[in-house]
Amino acid sequence: MLRFVVSILLCFSTIAPFLSSVAIAALISCSGMVPMNYRNEKISITDFGGVGDGRTLNTKAFRAAIYRIQHLRRRGGTLLYIPSGVYLTESFNLTSHMTLYLAKDAVIKATQDTWNWPLIAPLPSYGRGRERPGGRYMSFIHADGVHDVVITGENGTIDGQGDIWWKMWRQRTLQFTRPNLVEFVNSKNIIISNVIFRNSPFWNIHPVYCSNVVVRYVTILAPPDSPNTDGIDPDSSSHVCIEDSYISTGDDLVSVKSGWDEYGIGYGRRSFDITIRRIAGSSPFSGIAIGSETSGGVENVLAEHINLYNVGVGIHVKTNIGRGGLIRNITVSDVYMEIARKGIKIAGDVGDHPDDRFNPNALPVVKGIAIKNVWGVKVQQAGLIQGLRNSPFTGICLSNINLLGAPLRRSRSPSWKCSDVSGASHQVSPWPCSELSSTHPINSCSSHL
16 A cells, blocks of 8 residues: 555656646736726617627627717726627627627627728838738727727627638729728737637737737637638737737748838837737648738747647748838747647748838848747658848757658658757757857857746
8 A cells, every 4th residue: 555655746846847837837927917897888789789690780780889989088998798599790890898708609790891981091111002002901890099908708600601701802803901800009008818709701810019918718719721810910919918829820820020111110119028928720831920021020928838730831920021010029839739730930031022012131140949849740840040141140049849741751851940040949849951060059058948
């Protein structure tokens, strides 16, 4: 009996550190940066004539309810309750000090009448629509210059009915850039949680020029062949917390951006202090991405405890000539990926340009990228890291990485391909390219290896 007890204690002592690390990882959260304010007043969309039959157009009801919240300005703000049902509507704007609350089985569904969709000016850091010159279609749920806004509920759904927009993109009949599903511009203290986002026409959640944004406990879904349906794209924004969510879309799951070529350089607003934690999902493109629109700079990004299945590239830092911008202090750790074309890609030749006025001498600076504790199976190529001849990528630090190829599959391409890059590595398999094969930490990698 004593021997049995001792063996149990020894076993527990062996796994206790692992269990502790898992438990601690589950408890760590950045979501407290924005408090969830209690609303003293509650109104329902049905009070304004809203009908959840899936056929009645509820645009007037949504706009009237939000107009009331905006102009009456109840102390503590107002909660707009969406009961179960399907509420068809055109796009609408949110206002400050409000909560949009979707009950269980509530669906806010976008109309597919694209002719009446409002147009807005392009973002100044992009200079034009991301897809087409000129303006862009307003996001389905839009907010500009607001603060203290919450979108939450009991896992109700916001459905963009994007298939008509995808069809226009494939047929090349778009006149302007497609609408995002939800976009906050010049806003702060935003919470998005416990909602399902489905079938966005373009990017799903796009906070741009924002600060203090929390996105947590969301599900984002779109078919794998749906074009440009990025999950969450913080753009020229700071203090952003993205946690505990599942994303399966047709493009990058999370992509940190900061403006496009000469327009982003001129606007000069970086993205910084961004945390991405406990995200799972699949995509034919990237799991966790930086770029490629990084002209304002991207700094201080932490992505950890990421689970990816069936992705194009697991971890992707992407930029291009003409982008300019400083990308630094990016840390990605504790990643599991299964089935991927490439495990890690850091490249300076990705992405298009808004026009022919970009400056080819505006070269990005990429330094201080730490990737550690990564496990991958069925990964076709471990990594591709290609800097620029006149702006090499420096301080690329790889540690504790194991990327296994598909069983019985022979590839003629090398496991790693590198150029114009420097850094160091420790316990990486397959062994990385010579530029990163030093096991003696250089100064920029000493804290990571």
